[in-house]
Amino acid sequence: MNFQDSILQGIQDAFTSCFQTTVALDQLSLAPTKKEFEGSYTFVVFPFLKQSQLSPEATATQLGNYLKTHVAAVKDFNVVKGFLNLVVAQEEWISLFNQVYTSKIFGQLPSNGLKVMVEYSSPNTNKPLHLGHLRNNFLGYSVAELLKAAGYEVIKANLVNDRGIHICKSMVAYQHFGNGETPTSSGLKGDHLAGKYYVLFDTHYKAQQKSLMEAGQSEEEAKKNAPLLLEAQEMLRKWEDQDSDVIALWNQMNGWVYAGFNATYQRMGVDFDVTYYESNTYLLGKDIVEEGLAKGVFFKKENGSVWVDLTAEGLDEKLVLRGDGTSVYITQDMGTADLKYQDYQINKSVYVVGNEQDYHFDVLFKIMRKLGRSYGPGLYHLSYGMVDLPTGKMKSREGTVVDADELMEEMVETAAHHTKELGKIEGFTEAQATELYEMLGMGALKYFLLKVDPKKRMLFNPQESIEFQGNTGPFIQYSHARIAAILRKAEQIGVNLSAESFAGLSELAETEAALIQLLNDFERKIKQAAEDYSPAILAQYLFDLAKEYNRFYAELPIFHEKDSQLQSFRVALSLQTAKTIKRGMSLIGIQVPERM
């Protein structure tokens, strides 16, 4: 048993023994003690004064006395108002370290037997990925890894929006202005080529609107009647009728886009276990409409359209099927939710989608629960905030989007530039150097986007994101590389790293104890990050850990330490820190170098 748990157990016993009352174990919790006070863990007694029937000080003092005599880990305590600060015995830190150090599966919690699907990325095939998608992809990947580490079986899913009027727009523009251009002939990545025609459509469409308005049409009429739009709508009809020419063009252009996306995904370091295509799923959900009508969850209006009434839940009436019997967005989302369950029998389903769709998912989940789906309670919308730029909002029409490919390239180049200036990579082959730049550039970018609470909107400052100091990915990567250098040297001079080699230690420095406390926290942080779907919690933890290690490194000698037990211990502590950093960083999708 972890000694934090044993302290909590002790507190529970203390309540029984001192105050003859029972408190549930899950109501008790320890917080790390603030630096200004003596001690490592703090128990706040205020909430339990009713049970003790005593003043805060007296309650805390009685509990402290009990713990000091009955729990081995607690060596001493002090009371400040209602705060009981516990001082942990030195030997306890050492045995705690041994426990962590010798654990083979540190950083992986036991299976909980539950299956969860994480859907993320979900791009449109008419334009390339931008900064907002980067946040989505990094978040989705990391949350999936965190859930795995927390004991879930995880299925990563991508739902590709590969059909609809927006794709037809790119296709129409390509027919008009493409002149048979291909990725090869243009030298453009496939997704960028498609995006180019999407933009072309928009400019020509606007021009047509303008001339129609000059000919006397209202703005609304002009929008509806512009020939290009009519063509796109006609093309969508043909696509739905499986017109062979349209399907051929659609296949060709989508093929280019997928090739482009795959390259981008590879560089981002994300992957998927299953890919769903809307061209296959867009007709799903109509049987659920029937089911809902039969169950009385939905109702029909005179014109034949089908609705759900969510006014009792604080929402509106919401359309689930048009009067002409065709689907809307939510129809196919209902169908896809069932499909996911049929395919994998998942207990939970996480949708990583921006917060502008909060309302939509609120509606969808309420419907699925009303329909009594077994996976209903496990539906979760991981709603993340927008990414802003210092210049304001990203708007594709105003050309202020930050392209994902360009940004990644820029980050890697900056990393290369930085590293070359420092001149610390002599002996690297060309390939090793390239790999390192990639690691650092992508590490900086991912860390920058993941260190912020996903729910909040965030500001992307290009200058700050490529900083290598402070709360950044490269700072943590550097810390790892530095430890790796120590481990190489330790191996060279043959330092004994077995737990037995420092079994006789009794005194620890403050930074050493603090490091152990942090290392021991790792699995708790994984659990918390997974429960909150927040990689930011882990990112913050890794930064704290790297900082604490650097303090330890600056204060205490390792190879200059004469005492061989202490030397072995400090190398082992370094090794455990490196392992934790490496594992932790991998959970937020970042690799760490051995040298940099």
Added chain:
RNA sequence: GCAGACGUAGUUCAACUGGAUAGAAUAUCGGAUUUCGGCUCCGAGGGUUGAGGGUUCGAAUCCUUCCGUCUGUACCA
């Protein structure tokens, strides 16, 4: 209009979900190294937590009224 989210040092973010004197990073200023990697370490200044009221032992956090920013509110996806 209605609904929801957000507002914290100059700036970007935290605050263990109601706990101690609101913390980091960055920028600014000052210091450390005959040493295992200076992309390091130590220190200083910087705050009426948008404003007011309430709840209680205790509020950045909960309730309420304003102010401000954003999002949603389509038989679009």
